[in-house]
Amino acid sequence: xxxxxxxxxxxxxxxxxxxxxxxxxxxxxxxxxxxxxxxxxxxxxxxxxxxxxxxxxxxxxxxxxxxxxxxxxxxxxxxxxxxxxxxxxxxxxxxxxxxxxxxxxxxxxxxxxxxxxxxxxxxxxxxxxxxxxxxxxxxxxxxxxxxxxxxxxxxxxxxxxxxxxxxxxxxxxxxxxxxxxxxxxxxxxxxxxxxxxxxxxxxxxxxxxxxxxxxxxxxxxxxxxxxxxxxxxxxxxxxxxxxxxxxxxxxxxxxxxxxxxxxxxxxxxxxxxxxxxxxxxxxxxxxxxxxxxxxxxxxxxxxxxxxxxxxxxxxxxxxxxxxxxxxxxxxxxxxxxxxxxxxxxxxxxxxxxxxxxxxxxxxxxxxxxxxxxxxxxxxxxxxxxxxxxxxxxxxxxxxxxxxxx
Numbered sequence: 310x311x312x313x314x315x316x317x318x319x320x321x322x323x324x325x326x327x328x329x330x331x332x333x334x335x336x337x338x339x340x341x342x343x344x345x346x347x348x349x350x351x352x353x354x355x356x357x358x359x360x361x362x363x364x365x366x367x368x369x370x371x372x373x374x375x376x377x378x379x380x381x382x383x384x385x386x387x388x389x390x391x392x393x394x395x396x397x398x399x400x401x402x403x404x405x406x407x408x409x410x411x412x413x414x415x416x417x418x419x420x421x422x423x424x425x426x427x428x429x430x431x432x433x434x435x436x437x438x439x440x441x442x443x444x445x446x447x448x449x450x451x452x453x454x455x456x457x458x459x460x461x462x463x464x465x466x467x468x469x470x471x472x473x474x475x476x477x478x479x480x481x482x483x484x485x486x487x488x489x490x491x492x493x494x495x496x497x498x499x500x501x502x503x504x505x506x507x508x509x510x511x512x513x514x515x516x517x518x519x520x521x522x523x524x525x526x527x528x529x530x531x532x533x534x535x536x537x538x539x540x541x542x543x544x545x546x547x548x549x550x551x552x553x554x555x556x557x558x559x560x561x562x563x564x565x566x567x568x569x570x571x572x573x574x575x576x577x578x579x580x581x582x583x584x585x586x587x588x589x590x591x592x593x594x595x596x597x598x599x600x601x602x603x604x605x606x607x608x609x610x611x612x613x614x615x616x617x618x619x620x621x622x623x624x625x626x627x628x629x630x631x632x633x634x635x636x637x638x639x640x641x642x643x644x645x646x647x648x649x650x651x652x653x654x655x656x657x658x659x660x661x662x663x664x665x666x667x668x669x670x671x672x673x674x675x676x677x678x679x680x681x682x683x684x685x686x687x688x689x690x691x692x693x694x695x696x697x698x699x700x701x702x703x704x705x706x707x708x709x710x711x712x713x714x
Contacts, residue, residue, distance in 0.1 A: 437474050
């Protein structure tokens with residue numbers, strides 16, 4: 310009996326989408342697949358679905374059908390979502406950033422819109438902060454990730470005079486597929502989604518595109534094959550060579566077929582994900598996101614990425630590459646290869662040492678429009694481990710791009 314109850318619970322949690330809950334409850338901000346990794350009792354409390362107040366660890370919320378969700382960012386404290394559903398676990402995220410006191414607090418809004426892309430309809434959420442007349446910095450997250458990957462640098466960028474836009478791709482719980490052909494996680498579909506999104510905002514030029522991790526392929530596609538991007542920053546990008554675990558295509562294909570059916574994801578998913586987290590050191594919270602990563606990895610095109618990097622170099626586009634010496638996901642030799650393909654010479658590569666010292670010390674000799682930075686004491690999420698340094702680099706690079714134009 311206990312085994313049957315456990316099976317039914319896992320199947321329910323993995324198979325029932327948050328869209329169904331939102332449809333029946335009227336809560337427009339319930340978007341993420343139900344988590345069976347960190348399942349909480351509040352998901353079954355009727356008060357959540359009828360709009361009454363309920364408690365979480367921080368304060369009492371009134372759950373309402375909102376399309377605009379207000380966030381508050383506080384340095385060394387917490388990100389907190391007002392009008393949240395705490396079973397989504399999106400209202401309690403730690404920030405460990407060392408920005409100046411005048412940028413210690415920033416209020417921002419998580420917005421939504423509906424986009425039609427390649428015959429499919431998506432409801433997409435995003436952050437758009439800063440003066441509309443300021444230079445545009447568009448940040449694309451990896452997989453599995455979301456806008457939260459850039460919250461640590463958002464205050465400094467906005468206060469430094471940038472309009473910062475953080476877009477959420479479908480499949481991670483903040484944007485989702487509504488109808489039409491299923492979202493295939495490919496860099497081409499993501500690039501088309503970005504184009505449609507920018508058209509919706511009325512933006513025909515992005516002063517700087519910031520691509521992190523697996524959004525590197527989408528960033529390369531946009532930079533090489535459209536006229537939307539004026540400059541691009543790659544942070545530990547998945548690029549032209551298979552990295553780490555992506556070389557193990559047999560294991561990936563086995564996991565793909567094992568998890569393809571929802572019932573198999575319910576039964577085997579938690580075990581496979583647990584093993585993968587220990588081996589890869591990737592903090593993937595849920596099986597659905599893990600499966601999305603597997604699907605996306607089957608679309609990675611290394612040769613196309615190499616061709617796009619060469620095209621970016623031929624276009625003489627301003628470019629900056631940030632790499633981590635201790636990156637367990639995208640190894641340093643891959644990021645150095647990206648620098649080579651983009652024409653970033655050894656003389657234009659800086660090192661931010663373990664002692665927080667720049668090497669070489671004389672940064673003035675580095676080309677401000679084409680350079681790379683290697684962080685000795687960082688991992689895959691440089692913007693989180695060194696937010697003040699990364700924000701400063703982006704603002705200086707943005708200034709160089711605008712001066713060049």
